[in-house]
Amino acid sequence: MKTYDVVIIGGGPGGYNAAIRAGQLGLSVACVEGRSTLGGTCLNVGCMPSKALLHASELYEAAVGGEFASLGIEVKPTLNLAQMMKQKDESVSGLTKGIEFLFRKNKVDWIKGWGKLDGVGRVTVSDEQGVITELQAKDIVIATGSEPTPLPGVTIDNQRIIDSTGALALGEVPKHLVVIGAGVIGLELGSVWRRLGSQVTVVEYLDRICPGTDEEAAKTLQRSLAKQGMKFKLGSKVTQATVSAQGVNLSLEPAAGGSAETLEADYVLVAIGRRPYTQGLGLESVGLETDKRGMLANQHHRTGVPGVWVIGDATSGAMLAHKAEDEAISCIEQIAGKAHEVNYNLIPAVIYTRPELASVGKTEEQLKAEGREYKVGKFPFSANSRAKINHETEGFAKVLADARTDEVLGVHLVGPSVSEMIGEYCVAMEFSASAEDIALTCHPHPTRSEALRQAAMNVDGKAMQI
Template identity: 45%
Template sequence: MSRSFDVVVIGAGPAGYVAAIRAAQHGKSVACIDEWKNKDGKNAFGGTCLNAGCIPSKALLESSELFHRAQHEFKKHGIKTGTIELDLGTMQKRRASIVRQLTGGIAGLLKANKVEGLIGHGKLMSGKQVEFTAVGGGVEILSAQNVILASGASPVELRIAPFDGDMIVDSWGALEFDHVPKRLGVVGAGVIGLELGSVWSRLGSEVTVLEAMDEFLFMADRDVAKVAAQEYEQQGLDIKLGAKVAAAKVGKKGVEVSFDDKNGAQSIEVDKLVVAVGRKPHTENLFSEDAGIQLDELGFIVVDNECRTRVKGVYAVGDCVRGPMLAHKGSEEGVMAADLIAGEIAEVNYNVIPSVIYTAPEIAWVGKTEAEVKATGRAYKTGSFPFAASGRAKAMEQTSGMVKIISSKDDDEILGVHIVGPMAS
């Protein structure tokens, strides 16, 4: 059995489902293949972002922030709440409900746009043939004029701290704790590590974050990173920089984590350990050897600025290609690929992709940091404004942070905007 489509998309995360819908809106016949399976065994569209990343983490970030504010800030507003109690079960049910609603919404969007959603594994073969293996069994070869690979990424697992799904978990596992761990260890002080650490710290965990690099938030502007580090420390996050994890051993009392820092060999014991040291492109069994797809030294699919692979008519978008692993970046690439397939002129401006860390205070930026601008040799100027001088921030009782703008000294072109503070995103 074989069917033909104008476009076959492999992957239904923010890059894949957006590409599929956009292509269908151009009048193309489209199939979108996805094999995501949640921990309850049910398949769902939406990829990591909707099922195990952006959406569930934002739900818990919001709930934990409200819990924290009810405990520490409501009295300042004249709100008497009495004894504040945590109902983690209800909080987790709310998170799961939001995920179900949104993933169901993706399925509805695909159907409304006449995209054929296929549940199972897609594999690119030579000649733009796609081998589709359905979840229930059975293999079908799909013929495509164009193929868009949007297979996403998966958490990096450390050999010295392998995931066991219970004591040592990845970011997905850290979203599904059924109790608040008394002592929580987090390996990695990046976006994911800080967000997850913040959630459980607000809910009562003693959180220790181990970061191998000596510089905190290396990707952010230095002024913003400095303010953020001070705020996290005041909130109780114990962030250890230059801490290189050597081993993690699960015992009867928890997880013993050994690491080396400037003072030599150290160790801590935690009840749960979250490993959040980055993500790697998910390309395993995505294409056959003769499909013509090339990977770079890091395992990313090689593409040009228009997300074209070296095989004519085959594109790759999202986390499986170079650039920041951000849902909105993947979506923009998906739109571009679909538009190019439709014969339109399209591009993604990679210089203006915003980044956000959804802690409290939030951190958000777009464009270059001051160090990056300085490295170009371009004459520039900076301006900053503290939230402590903002009436709105004072009314919110959230005055920590600042806004910093970097512009060209010659023509005032905005080169970078950096915010750390309330609702920065």
């Protein structure tokens, strides 16, 4: 039996960052991961490959859709889907190998196989050949991530009915792709295939897209995506899917009740969310139980069993890689006897469509529900110099500030490259900045980031460029 200070089950963003931080702090650490590569869902079949395809498909659409021609660039593009997938895989491979390097650098042992608890302080690992390795540690961190949530009546076969993993590896461009779920994954992957030539229809049970985001921002994004050709069937539920050699017939009903209809597609993407991956972890061996969703409860990353910790998608909170990374650092710092915590009020969220949607803090709907008085400052990208000369004028920057103190409470951006800009407000809000603080801060010109300052100025009606 090998003995460590810390054993981490799972090699995704939560697990590998926890392992690296433990190594940096001088702890002996092992990370158990059954995939052939590190990085978990995010690096292998999630965040990173989807961004590779989003980037490539944006360039392709710019070439075939006339944007290049309007800039004076004459090309006759041809889609080479196999090469597009190849460069995506090469990028992913480079990232996963980078984590292996960081493990070696920080003296982290990668135990290859699937791990489970085997009593307090013990983990057993089974590799592909069935060889069992026993590990012992004072502290064990569960960082097993999540998996796609199944939809009753719609069986995923990754042939015609696919999940997010299947949508990243299609060998042809669908004629008609139906996406079930208007959240982050559905909209991003739907965008990829629409740009490459698919007709895309998004079916959503709720009467809006992007549940949980600021409603005005979500509506603005939906209008933009609809203008690009994406069709939406909101307030609709899928009750059955019938697969044939040619495609899939979906039975739809209004969520509020009413007459059913049939929707035909050659591929269907099920993207209704994700659920914690906690089955088969041997939780019963230490007396742990999950809730109905499979989620483990935590108090500052501690489970109800001393020495067993949980981070990332396997526990409560947003299922985001950067949230898992923050929890990883906080968890390991506490194990090492240091003080650390995560500010869950300032976890940014991004949807990487075009335009992008990025937000941090409270939405207008949340502030209204709390009865908190607030001020709104908005600035459209159509009035931003850099956005105008780049022909990227859709969307806006919106700042919500406390009516009395002027403290920034929430920021919601729809527009070009806003994923790269939301961090400014994350920093500002971490220091409890006021809208005036941002309004008084010089921003470089011409940049899209000037919209952030103008929105802050407009909280008190002082925007100068509209």
